[in-house]
Amino acid sequence: MTRIQGARERARDEITAAIKDEARRQLAAEGAARLSLRAVARSLGMVSSALYRYFPGRDDLLTALITDSYDALGDATEAALEASAAQADSHIARWQAVCRAHRSWALAHPHEYALIYGSPVPGYAAPASTTVSATRAARALLTVAAEAYAAGALRVPGTDGAARGGPDPEAKGAPSAPEPVLEDARELAERLGIGLPAPVVAELVAVWAQLAGLVSFEVFGQFERVVAAREKFFDHAAVTLARNVGLT
Amino acid sequence: MTRIQGARERARDEITAAIKDEARRQLAAEGAARLSLRAVARSLGMVSSALYRYFPGRDDLLTALITDSYDALGDATEAALEASAAQADSHIARWQAVCRAHRSWALAHPHEYALIYGSPVPGYAAPASTTVSATRAARALLTVAAEAYAAGALRVPGTDGAARGGPDPEAKGAPSAPEPVLEDARELAERLGIGLPAPVVAELVAVWAQLAGLVSFEVFGQFERVVAAREKFFDHAAVTLARNVGLT
DNA sequence: CTCAAGAGAGAGCGGTGCTCTCGAAATGGA
DNA sequence: TCCATTTCGAGAGCACCGCTCTCTCTTGAG
Numbered sequence: 001m002t003r004i005q006g007a008r009e010r011a012r013d014e015i016t017a018a019i020k021d022e023a024r025r026q027l028a029a030e031g032a033a034r035l036s037l038r039a040v041a042r043s044l045g046m047v048s049s050a051l052y053r054y055f056p057g058r059d060d061l062l063t064a065l066i067t068d069s070y071d072a073l074g075d076a077t078e079a080a081l082e083a084s085a086a087q088a089d090s091h092i093a094r095w096q097a098v099c100r101a102h103r104s105w106a107l108a109h110p111h112e113y114a115l116i117y118g119s120p121v122p123g124y125a126a127p128a129s130t131t132v133s134a135t136r137a138a139r140a141l142l143t144v145a146a147e148a149y150a151a152g153a154l155r156v157p158g159t160d161g162a163a164r165g166g167p168d169p170e171a172k173g174a175p176s177a178p179e180p181v182l183e184d185a186r187e188l189a190e191r192l193g194i195g196l197p198a199p200v201v202a203e204l205v206a207v208w209a210q211l212a213g214l215v216s217f218e219v220f221g222q223f224e225r226v227v228a229a230r231e232k233f234f235d236h237a238a239v240t241l242a243r244n245v246g247l248t
Numbered sequence: 249m250t251r252i253q254g255a256r257e258r259a260r261d262e263i264t265a266a267i268k269d270e271a272r273r274q275l276a277a278e279g280a281a282r283l284s285l286r287a288v289a290r291s292l293g294m295v296s297s298a299l300y301r302y303f304p305g306r307d308d309l310l311t312a313l314i315t316d317s318y319d320a321l322g323d324a325t326e327a328a329l330e331a332s333a334a335q336a337d338s339h340i341a342r343w344q345a346v347c348r349a350h351r352s353w354a355l356a357h358p359h360e361y362a363l364i365y366g367s368p369v370p371g372y373a374a375p376a377s378t379t380v381s382a383t384r385a386a387r388a389l390l391t392v393a394a395e396a397y398a399a400g401a402l403r404v405p406g407t408d409g410a411a412r413g414g415p416d417p418e419a420k421g422a423p424s425a426p427e428p429v430l431e432d433a434r435e436l437a438e439r440l441g442i443g444l445p446a447p448v449v450a451e452l453v454a455v456w457a458q459l460a461g462l463v464s465f466e467v468f469g470q471f472e473r474v475v476a477a478r479e480k481f482f483d484h485a486a487v488t489l490a491r492n493v494g495l496t
Numbered sequence: 497c498t499c500a501a502g503a504g505a506g507a508g509c510g511g512t513g514c515t516c517t518c519g520a521a522a523t524g525g526a
Numbered sequence: 527t528c529c530a531t532t533t534c535g536a537g538a539g540c541a542c543c544g545c546t547c548t549c550t551c552t553t554g555a556g
Binding site for chain 4: 497499503504506509522524
């Protein structure tokens, strides 16, 4: 239910947005650690104390930026998900499209990406309110896997000769995760409402972290004198991850 | 060539070490962003300006801590490498031992881990002097792969029916990375003196980033309400990564 | 129209990184 | 041994930070 906003309320929303915009600008220019309330206020022609009418403190402003970043990344990946659905490629191609969207957004907004997947700010712990936004980007990958599963284009790990004793390198299906991990996966699948077998969910969680690792390394410059053909490198790795999940 | 140190020089080294120790303590307690030169000086009974005789600035102190952290992580993984060589398990078991060492060190020193694999400090770019220390931890994994390759226990990607046209899910060997990536891999292999085929090196780089992703997610709390059986989860993922490299 | 609530300005607190100057102490060559 | 040079710690000070408090002015609901 959306109340009618008075002029005052509208002004408040606009100023709040202006503060966040300016903060985002400083974030992109200087990084999170150098984000300064006073500088933001100065740029907006306010005095610093006035800013505290809108955000209780620096950390809260940062939290707002984090939530927004999660949502922006979620928007990007969901858009890629829908676009890839339209042009109806293979499931692996869809997976790749979502991965690419993730990477592209991160490269375009490195400091915001650092905000959500970099080292957490000092003593700061992300409030529970961010978790909903946080799962959106991951869910796009889950969706690809779920649709592939529904279409029979997903090989569940643990199927196909992984059960018989020792490690068998010739087995077609990848070995499944051990039971305690599967238990976590079941719990997670239920909580998120995912219609996917536990071994797949377990693999998806791991792959999710690995994808973030690939993107983080690139965004944070760890590939500086290591990989030059970054796009092709990433695409290849993304397909490998898709195979690990069981996509065909 | 180690010169004989006068009393003065020795004192300087001791004080430098004391500063770094205290800084590390504050780092562990508060995180990098809250690391304060003045607080370090205060704890050491100095005045803040005296500290500038030892480090040109806060960033330089941070750089010293980063280098030390790289070395500590390198020590941990190399120790695991040697220990696993002694008890002579399978190559995958060695791989897993090195991965475990990496994870254990990271969990034991989360803030130092954040220093090296988290978001880079504001405008700060790691000086070239850190790169030697930086590669040490990665090299332990390279060594495992190289020894497995020498022992014939490594299947090179691109071998075994990946060359024929379209993607073949039944193929035993994983598909190789595309040519530009292989070119990067060759260059890297030569620069680091690695006796490993380019497709394997390419896979190792990707897997290296993915391993960091797994560890980072755990250290930074991203698995908080997602994975409970973290150790088993990690072990399973590490083995999957080993398989991606081609280890058998 | 009244009056409480909201919003901005300003001063001020303790903290930060960093610079500069000054005096004391250690060092090493004459 | 003596003395010039270097090294070091201390202190004051600058500009900035997050944050609080108070005071004034404006707004809008009753």
